[in-house]
Amino acid sequence: MMSTADTNSVPERKRGSGVKMVYDLLRDEILDLVLPPGSPIDEVQLAERFKMSRTPIREALVRLAGEGLIDTLPNRSTMVSNIDFLNMHTYFDALVLMYRVTTRLAAEHHRLEDLQVIHAHQADFAKAVEAQDALAMIATNAALHSAIAEAGRNPYFTGLFNRLLNEGRRLLRLYYQSYDDRLPQRFVDEHEDMIKVIAARDVEAADRLAKEHAEQIVDQIQKLFKRGGHLSIAL
Amino acid sequence: MMSTADTNSVPERKRGSGVKMVYDLLRDEILDLVLPPGSPIDEVQLAERFKMSRTPIREALVRLAGEGLIDTLPNRSTMVSNIDFLNMHTYFDALVLMYRVTTRLAAEHHRLEDLQVIHAHQADFAKAVEAQDALAMIATNAALHSAIAEAGRNPYFTGLFNRLLNEGRRLLRLYYQSYDDRLPQRFVDEHEDMIKVIAARDVEAADRLAKEHAEQIVDQIQKLFKRGGHLSIAL
């Protein structure tokens, strides 16, 4: 009865925290491509891994399915959902529009305290670029734009936009991975300009810069696809 | 071994159908205000009502919570979420934009078969208006705009838009209930015009008409709020 010595590390989780833990972790692993599209999700395996029953695992999976991050074959299996490369332009159309609308609204409705938050995120992004840390760039870039959206004070748009950023996070990850050092510096400057016009409450300029910023990103990614032909990801 | 004769009335549901049934029904009851905001949702009660375990009930509730239709107080209770009257203008901003963008895209990308579907929904809507059936008007109007969005062929926008339509369905219901007979005829005409310019692939006109259509609705609802002061709904 001694091998239980290490098993003593029973997590001792609190009551409602199990699902959130599983949800957050799976979500991150999916969005960071640790679990590439098509990876099978096994409930029992997860249950063992987290030392809990299948019930909370299941709840986390239902949530992930609700966000389209996993696909569930009835009675059969569940797996990480595919990245839809074919309809990718539709995603970018949506992303560009949301970039524009959130930035525009931020110029209209931001308050002073918002600018501080935005500046902080921008600093984080610049730091990530300088450190050439692709993963950090993704996270801080998303955080920055999310903060801008928050400043626009429209919960429907922010919810929408965050959802879109998440759905695209896997794509963006590919992008940042390929151009992992040189180009992002341009983003820092573009962000700087956007923040300036937001602070100046110049709505039209904000709209224009956001559009250019977004379309530049889209261009780069599409160039990437043309060059690479296809990507080193299991579909 | 025959007293099971009456027990024979077991629903005999199929395996995966329970959650969908509960989800659909609760969703409809919430959106149609049969369950007004604030109504408590009792798991055991639902379990008895549908003669099933709490597990599938719970899964349905998790989904509904994911769509924001119910709020869950940890360890305590779950209830139908409130309609946010304070930030309503933010909802309308989002709705107007989505009306515009989906209609515009429909003008750009629709195919012949889409028009038939759209026309069918428009006929349904006209019929509902003629019959002065408020509930049918809501359903058919949503179906029409949803079909237009589908014709735009951008799944991100259609998903977003449908979500928005659902979130606003409770509000729209109030609207249609008050102006339950005269005004909607105008919508029939406006819809007719919108469909015409979509068919003609006149993108700019589609955008303009959608904007006017949406803003007219918003105007009417806001007039309603000014007149009524507040609404006969338990917050």
Add this chain to the structure above:
DNA sequence: TGAATTTTATTTGTCGACAAGAAATCGACA
């Protein structure tokens, strides 16, 4: 009487087990 504290009650979160469904495996027959 009123406030603080213990007790009870109700509802949720979690568990282990069982049954149904579908694919994979095996076997019979042509």
Add this chain to the structure above:
DNA sequence: TGTCGATTTCTTGTCGACAAATAAAATTCA
């Protein structure tokens, strides 16, 4: 040997029961 059918296996969906957390009720004490 190939095909069809039965069987096995493996995963999911559902169930009933228990434990934790919180609110309400009851009790104690000043």
